[in-house]
Amino acid sequence: MFEQLKDIITNYVEVEPEAIKPESRFMEDLGFTSFDFMSMLGELEDELDVEIDQQEAAGIRTVQEAVDYLSKLEQQ
């Protein structure tokens, strides 16, 4: 999941894949805007065939938190 997310992240912000770490914060470290982040979640919904709740997703700050949240959804 981490590798998959890394690929998608590079479609939204200009960052080298090796600079993306589990502890990277989307806005502070990777330069996401709130709208980039929402758009990326939309793409992930299709890729993983899950339904993401906007309110829940708003609490995600780091790449690892996103991996955990998406893995949980995939298992449901």
Place this chain on the structure above:
Amino acid sequence: MVNSTIREILVNAEQQFGQEDAVRYKVKKNEIAAKSYTDLRADSEDFSCVLKYLGEQGNHVAIIGMTSYTWMSAYLGTVNSGSIAVPLDVSLPAAEVCELLNRADVTVFVYDEVRRDAAELVKVQCPNVKYIISMQKTAENSDDSCLGNKAEDTSKNQELSFWQLNKQHGGKCDFTPEADSLCTIMFTSGTTGKSKGVMLTHRNLAENATCLDMKLPPRTVLLSVLPIHHAYCLSMDILKGISLGSVICVNDSLIRMAKNMKLFQPDMILMVPLMIETLAKKLEDAAGLPAEAVKREVFGENLHTICSGGAYLNPVMLDLFEQYGIKILQGYGMTECAPVISTNLSWYQKKESVGQLMPNCKAKVEDGEILVQGSSVMQGYYKMPEETKEALEGGWLHTGDLGYVDEDNFIFLTGRKKNLIITKNGENVSPEEIENRLSEARLVQEVLVREAEGIIEAEIFPDYEYAKKKGLDDIRLCLQQVIDNYNQETAPHKKVYKLTVRETEFPKTPSKKIKRY
């Protein structure tokens, strides 16, 4: 046709477009349901009757939730019964919701179940709120049956259902609101750090929505993607949309905006610059591919116009989108002006300008600041006479924006006079409000909050003596903890995403205030 009350807008649209779709929304992944203009009028009039039945007609009704048909019915039912709607940001922390309800003298709270947490806190912290009404609850799981025939039987700890109340106590409502009566209080960030309740009348909102003929044909399909509690969305998507007999499509989540554009196939969308810039990245990535195919993939088949407002948009975007057959019309406004002050038009625009003055607006420039007057200018700030006096000097609204008006009445902005951050998604943020909150931490001696590269940054001069006394080695980490704690308790648009730690005090003005610029 210019309408002076919101009721006129709804009644005229219903008479003209009756059974045609007014609102379309998703019920399942790719399934669309619709409500007609007749439905919208009937459902909103039902809620007007409910307010009368509850003895709340004329009182203040707060509405909190995502954009939905129920939200619109609750809003229209409230204002058309002569009551005052208080739309609230769905992302506000529950404690802030309660504070605003108390400050706005709200007696009825209509909420979307996504804010059940706020509803629970309202029961405890808002003694004036008499009725708490859920937008989703059904007859089976609500306490509406307890209402019986006497509204007095109800206590606010009961779970009431909007639709059940409408069914039991709805009906026709022929109340005719006065054009100059207060109908909506909208909260906006103030420069003093305390949000202010902008008081708007029926005329303010209705004339703003209907005074300009944008030459849009009836049945234009709009996709509403902005938060509905914002004046820009409420006035231009909802009220103007209804006045034109448009089809208003509900974007259920920002996460699904791209998919919803393809599903609803809108002709027009209102956006804030942040959204346009994100879409621009997609267009730039697709450079070299056939424009027709890119447009279809990104925006759907029919999109021809994007109205941009809420913050200033870099005019280079206009040329980029034009290549795909999409016209961006940049506008300008503020909640205090219900909200549109000026807009570019598809047949008359100046790219560097934020548009031509609305027909119901006059403008002048004083000490470089743009001042406006007209039928959309607010009554004032709710229970804030000092702030009202400052903003409305001699009937002219001080916009706080620096700029000029050319000979064709087009407005050009050059900067800001007031210390207010306008984010790219159109939110107003008071730096002082955040500074005051961060200063509560003992470790923070001085703090300055500003916008840097699209995000909110806090620059902090810590109390090094205190840190030494407490044996704090990693001061940066401790300050980040202060910010993390603050971020947890605040609305998303007020979160601080960058920290700079100073080693020296800030330079000061002669009156010992931190120099901002």
